[in-house]
Amino acid sequence: MKELEKRKIVIIAGFQGFNDNLDITTLGRGGSDTTAVAVAAALNAKNCFIFSDVDGVYTTDPNKVPTAKKLDTLSYIEMLDIANEGAKVLHNRCIEIGEKFNIPIITKSTFNNKTGSNINEKIEDNIVKSIVKNDDLILINLKYSSYTIKLFNQVYDLLINKDIIPIQFVNNSLSSFNVDFLLKASCFNKFQKIMDTDLNMFDSTFKNVTRIAIVGSGITNDSIVLKHIINIVKRFNIDILSIDITNMKIIITFKEKLENNILEMLHNELFEN
Numbered sequence: 001m002k003e004l005e006k007r008k009i010v011i012i013a014g015f016q017g018f019n020d021n022l023d024i025t026t027l028g029r030g031g032s033d034t035t036a037v038a039v040a041a042a043l044n045a046k047n048c049f050i051f052s053d054v055d056g057v058y059t060t061d062p063n064k065v066p067t068a069k070k071l072d073t074l075s076y077i078e079m080l081d082i083a084n085e086g087a088k089v090l091h092n093r094c095i096e097i098g099e100k101f102n103i104p105i106i107t108k109s110t111f112n113n114k115t116g117s118n119i120n121e122k123i124e125d126n127i128v129k130s131i132v133k134n135d136d137l138i139l140i141n142l143k144y145s146s147y148t149i150k151l152f153n154q155v156y157d158l159l160i161n162k163d164i165i166p167i168q169f170v171n172n173s174l175s176s177f178n179v180d181f182l183l184k185a186s187c188f189n190k191f192q193k194i195m196d197t198d199l200n201m202f203d204s205t206f207k208n209v210t211r212i213a214i215v216g217s218g219i220t221n222d223s224i225v226l227k228h229i230i231n232i233v234k235r236f237n238i239d240i241l242s243i244d245i246t247n248m249k250i251i252i253t254f255k256e257k258l259e260n261n262i263l264e265m266l267h268n269e270l271f272e273n
Contacts, residue, residue, distance in 0.1 A: 001043075004043075012035065012039060013035075014031060014032030014033075014035040014036060015027055015031035015032045015035060016031070016035070017031075017035075027093075029091060030090070030091020030092075030093060030094060031091075033050055033090055033091045033093075033094035034091060034093045034094045034097065036048055036050060036094065037050075037094040037095075037097045037098050037103060037105060038094075038097055040103045041097055041098075041100075041101035041103050045103060046104070047103070047104045047105075047106055048098065048103050048104070048105050048106070049106050049107075049108055049116075050090065050094075050105060050106070050107050050108070051108050051109065051110045052089075052107065052109070052110065053109065053110065053111070054089065054107070054109060055070065055107075055108055055109035055112060055114045055115075055116055056070040056071065056107050056108070056109075056114075056115075056116045056117035057070070057071045057074060057079065057082065057087075057089050057090075057107060057117040057119070057130065058070055058071065058130070059071065059128075059129070059130050059131065059267060059271050060130060060131040060132070060133070060263060060267050061087070061132075061133065061263075064133065064260040064263055064264070065260070065263055065264045065267050067264075067267065067268070067271075067272070068267065069271060070117060071117050071129060071130070072115070072117065072118065073117065073118045073119075073120065073122060074117065074118075074119055074129050074130075075119070075120065075121060075122055075123040075217060076095055076096075076098060076099035076119060076120070076121060077099070077123070077217070077248060078123070078129050078130075078215055078216065078217060078248065079095050079105075079119045080092055080095045080096065080099070081213070081215045081248050081249050082129070082130050082132055082213075082215050083095060085132040085134055085211070085213040085215065085249070085251070086132055086133075086134035086136060086211075087130070087132045089107060090105070090107065090119075095119065098119065099121070102121060104118055104119065104120040105118075105119040105120075106118050106119070107119070123217045127216050127217070127218075127219070128214055128215070128216040128219050128225060128270050128271070129215050129216040129217075130214075130215050130216070131212065131213070131214050131215070131263065131266055131267055131270065132212070132213045132215065133210060133211075133212050133258075133260070133262075133263045134210065134211045134212070134213070135208065135210050135257055135258075136184060136185040136186070137167075137182050137183070137184060137185065137208070137209055137210070137211055137253075138182065138183050138184075138185055138188050138206050138207065138208055138209070139180065139181075139182055139206065139207055139208075139209045139241065139253075139255070140166075140180070140181055140182070140183055140191070140204065140205075140206045141178070141179070141180050141204065141205045141206070142155065142177065142178075142179045142199070142202045142203070142204050143176065143177060143178050143179075143202060143203040143204070144176065144177035144201065144202050144203070145176060145177075146175075146176060146177065147171065147173065147174075147175060147176050147177045147178075151177060152171060152177070152179070155179070155199070156169055158194065158198055158199070159191075159194075162190065162194055163190070164183065164187050164190055164191055164194075165184075165187070166181035166182065166183060167181060167182035167183070167184075168180070168181055168182055168242060168244075168253070169181040177202070180241075182209070182211070182253065185208075188206075207256070208256075208257040209241065209253060209254055209255060209256060209257060210253075210254045210256070210257050210258040210262075211251060211252070211253045211254070212251070212252050212254075212258075212262075212263065212266065213249050213250070213251045213252075214229065214249060214250045214251075214266070214270070215248060215249045216248070216249070217247070217248055218247060218248075219248075219249070219250065220245050220246070220247060220250065225250070225270065226250065228266075228269040228270055229250065229252065229266065229269075231269075232262070232265055232266055232269060233252070236262065238254055238258070238262070239254065239255040239256065240252060240253070240254055240255070241253040241254060241255045
């Protein structure tokens with residue numbers, strides 16, 4: 001603050017912090033974004049600009065779909081859903097800080113001066129903002145001859161205690177243990193280790209799958225969005241594992257890894273028509 005009061009330009013190292021013992025440590029993936037927004041909040045800044053190799057948030061990954069459009073504005077909660085579904089634009093922790101302290105986050109490119117995307121508290125209802133395709137997921141199936149609530153809870157607790165967060169942990173049978181769940185690919189090596197030890201009593205299978213999330217506040221109030229999605233799924237006879245619907249997003253998990261042409265067709269249906 002003293003240096004800023006002297007009208008100096010202050011440069012702060014991102015990605016770093018300290019623990020309870022005052023040891024220097026790192027903040028993990030996305031730590032630089034988190035540093036920037038946290039400092040902006042501490043200084044009561046009007047905005048926080050995040051510069052990267054892209055000039056904003058897009059309706060989908062522009063590297064996969066050339067017709068992706070840049071979004072001028074979106075809400076914290078929409079951006080958080082986009083980040084949580086696997087988009088690499090911003091880390092979810094920096095968005096949470098921005099929302100908590102009401103610091104607008106503006107994403108811009110390091111390589112040009114184009115207008116970026118503004119992330120703030122404003123929410124526009126019934127508008128699809130972005131489609132996120134996540135291929136970094138693995139579908140795990142665990143089987144055992146008998147099922148008890150105790151066994152179900154023990155397996156789930158074991159995964160949590162090993163810092164392995166399962167997604168959609170569901171038992172498919174009333175009489176035996178037949179559980180499906182998703183894991184981030186980055187957790188798979190850790191999971192394999194406990195399969196060789198704590199979970200070696202189970203039969204297991206695994207395969208890569210795709211999860212597509214359509215994000216936007218209030219989009220489930222618009223039946224046309226759902227119809228577009230279902231029409232494409234039916235047209236290509238794609239096998240669906242699950243469909244999850246909230247007020248903010250529609251999430252479809254498929255039983256296999258899909259090519260990017262499905263993402264492009266969905267994008268065309270929802271943004272071009």
